[in-house]
Amino acid sequence: KLTTVEEFEAATARLLETGAKVGADAWQMRVKNQTPHCKFGEQGVCCRICSMGPCRITPKASRGICGCDVHGIVGRNFLRFVAGGAATHSDHGREICITLSHAKEGGDYQVKDPEKLIRIAKEWGVETEGRDIYDLAHEMSELAQEEYGKIKGYSRWLKRAPQHTQDLWHAAGIEPRAIDREVSCALHMTHMGNTSKPEALIRQSLRNGLSDGWGGSMCGTEFSDVLFGTPKPIDTEANLGVMVEENVNIVVHGHDPSLSEMICEYADSKEMIDYAKSMGAKGITVSGVCCTSNEVAMRRGIPMAGNFLQQENVVLTGACEAIVVDVQCIFPALGPLSKCFHTKFITTSPICQMPDSDFIEFHSDNAGETAKNIVKLACENFKNRRPELVHIPQLKHKATVGYSVEAIVKTLDGVTNSQVDETGTTKPLIECITSGVIRGAVAMVGCNNPKVRPDTAHIELMKKLIANDIVIIASGCSAQAAARAGLMDKAAKDLCGAGLKRVCELADIPPVLHMGSCVDISRMMILAAELAKDSGLNISQLPVVGCAPEWMSEKAVSIGNYVVATGLDTFLGVDPYVSGSTEVAELLTSGVRDWVEAAYTVEKDIDKLGDLMIERIEAKRDALGI
Ligand code: BF8
Ligand code: SF4
Incomplete structure (x- = not known):
């Protein structure tokens, strides 16, 4: 039995009573003081990047003092939002690389997954034979830190993507260079008197997003695994x-x-x-x-x-x-x-x-x-x-977490049937999808936001999707919503359609797989890349989509951009402050498809959002004739 959102809310209400006794305020009260929100801000039509402003676009004033139109203002604001998120994830990744430089035998930090370190070193063309593991760790730490400011070439991680994806990035001119450079470039482009052409701003938004997902975040995830161990399925509790x-x-x-x-x-x-x-x-x-x-x-x-x-x-x-x-x-x-x-x-x-x-x-x-x-x-x-x-609400649920790509592949090896005898690949999953036992997958990610009844969108969407035989991979606060509700309990298989339920039983997994934190959405990109390579399809052909129904942070928009740029349609339940510009909104929801074979869908009605994802997954299946 799942814990309901009503039960979450009753527990919170009881805690707020304690808060009232001691004069504490809480976001539930502050939201009231902040609504309704500023319409200019919501539509993204306010510009304050120079001190001739702030300028606001209204029916009476179609341009700012410098002459920038609404599309330029909305586009610049959007790119700055992405840059904030990409910088944040990437700087976290850098900190992990620095931690790696302090790893030593018997020290506070050690290399817990030497195999993974060696695998990455080989990928990067670094000599590994006969090397002391800490010596190698320190060299890799330096190389990884150099990724942030290198003067030539593109992110080393791009090579992990299927060739077709790399070709698309190249053709669109959005291959990320040094990680920090894309953030600087975004801020430079959006300074007063620079780019006001939406198409160029959105291109840089995608590029900056990619410097996060296939750059800084990937450094964060991969070297965290090297230091602290690559996650494996493990039992825990939530709430x-x-x-x-x-x-x-x-x-x-x-x-x-x-x-x-x-x-x-x-x-x-x-x-x-x-x-x-x-x-x-x-x-x-x-x-x-x-x-x-x-x-x-x-x-x-x-x-x-x-x-x-x-x-x-x-x-x-x-x-x-x-x-x-x-x-x-x-x-x-x-x-x-x-x-x-x-x-x-x-x-x-x-x-x-x-x-x-x-x-x-x-x-x-x-x-x-x-x-x-x-x-x-x-x-x-x-x-x-x-x-x-003292009052601790007695609500909690069992959860099985720890589904790194490595763990998923290993779990799949266990369910390999006679037709697939190769181990260490995603082929068993592809077979489940091709045969229709599983219809597809949704990557559920992102935050809570008081604009959406907290956790409801995550939980309701997941329930709907698994009932339709769509497996969920989840990360960030979305994963925690699932765990608290009970969707990461293996018993949640009973809420699935017959096909997904069977797979959960065979593989002994919950229907919602916890893939980690938000920087770990890089894991999802690796999984998508592996699925594409193992199936011979392009990422955009896979019946897989991304969804952030309650997102709130700049990081989430950066993520959205690299997920879309990687070829996965992305569904949002909260508008990213672009409704003020038809041109920017059109680019994000359709135009970018010409470059990267995927785009955004924004739908605030959560039930409709679920229907749209199912429709998209079925359309992708139809196109493949499966
Ligand atoms: O990076 S999901 S509220 S915790 S931004 Fe923040 Fe959003 Fe949670 Fe993690 Ni991600
Ligand atoms: Fe106004 Fe242009 Fe300055 Fe923005 S850059 S505040 S639109 S004058």
Whole structure:
């Protein structure tokens, strides 16, 4: 039985009552003060990139002071949005490459997947024979960091795409060069007095997106696997009920596993558990919020407390000793909120500094010591709890997570039937799709957004798709919505159509496969590339689409652009501030198809959005005659 959104909401309502007692505010109240939103902003027709403005396009004023028309303004705003997202993912990827440079035998960071490191090194033409693994790791770290600023050539990762995709990128002139260069170029193009031609702005949007998905994010994912291990199926639990009242509760939140891995490592040490006991607790529970949660769930089975719009809820339980954050998607609200409780709000990154937090700077070269100090601080804070405020909603679900591409391929090997005797490929999945046992796949990704009833779109769409024999791969906060509802419980097979149910039983998988955090959408690109190569089809011919029904961040738009640019139609439930320009909207929903064989669909009616995806998948099947 799934946990319903109504049950989520009842739990939240109860927590907000606690909040009211201590004078805390929450996003549910702030939304009221911010709606209705500014129409100019919503349509993307406001420009403030020079101080002659801000200029707004209205029926009376069709051009800004410099003469830029609405299409130029909307297009520039869109490209800047993409650049923000690409920079964010890619800089996270860079941090991982830096962490790799600190890996050493017996150190805080070690190479946990040497095979994968060697595989990537060979791909990059680096000598691996007879090399010390740490020597190789350090060389790869340097090469990866150079990817960000190299002066010649394109991203090394592009070679992983099918030749046809690479040819399309070349013909469209959107092969990403150095990762940082595409962000700089985007900002340069959108400076006052530069590009105002929508077509050129959208081309750079795709290119900048690709520098993320087939550049910075791929560095993040691949080298995280090298350092912390490539995820394998593992059991965990999800929702606020994973917090344990008798224990010291540490919540890790953010994105970069360099921090969360260390916190988990030390929280699990005998020394720290004894310390927690000496403070009156029974033990230590680490749980996660947002993508950091996905990272440590996939590799360690650490439970997932909630996704983006639940971050305040963990503090509202009154049982959170410390919420430890690194970068991205962290509400500044956590500062004042934590002051209403005993909770320590610990910021750790110079990239993300916030008022009302304890800033404990974390670096990969002092990781162990800092992590230990943070865990200690949390333990010492246990005695400051106010028992009358403690309430942990008893909602949680079992979930099986950890489906990296490697894990999916391995799982498929187990169900290989007589017709497919090759192992280590995606062919069994292709066979399931070709025979129609599975109709196709949807990559469900992205955030929550108060513009959509939180989690409903993710959960309702997934239920509808699996009932129609469409398998789901999920990441980010979408994956957490699924896990909290129970869709990553293997028992969810009973909600599937007969074909998908059979596959779930044979492969012993849930119908919604957790592929990781948002940078891990690069895994989905690798999977799509492998499916295309193994089937001899182009990526755009596969009955596979992407969907972000509740997205909110710049990162999500960057992702959307590389998913589309990779050849996968992408369905959005929230408008990306482009409705003010017919030309930009037309390019994104149709024009780009001429370059990359895929485009966006925006539909706010969630049921319709589901129908449109099913229609698209069936149309792709028809075109293939399957
Ligand atoms: O990178 S899905 S709310 S947590 S942006 Fe943020 Fe959105 Fe969640 Fe991770 Ni992704
Ligand atoms: Fe106005 Fe042009 Fe300046 Fe934008 S760049 S604020 S449209 S004058």
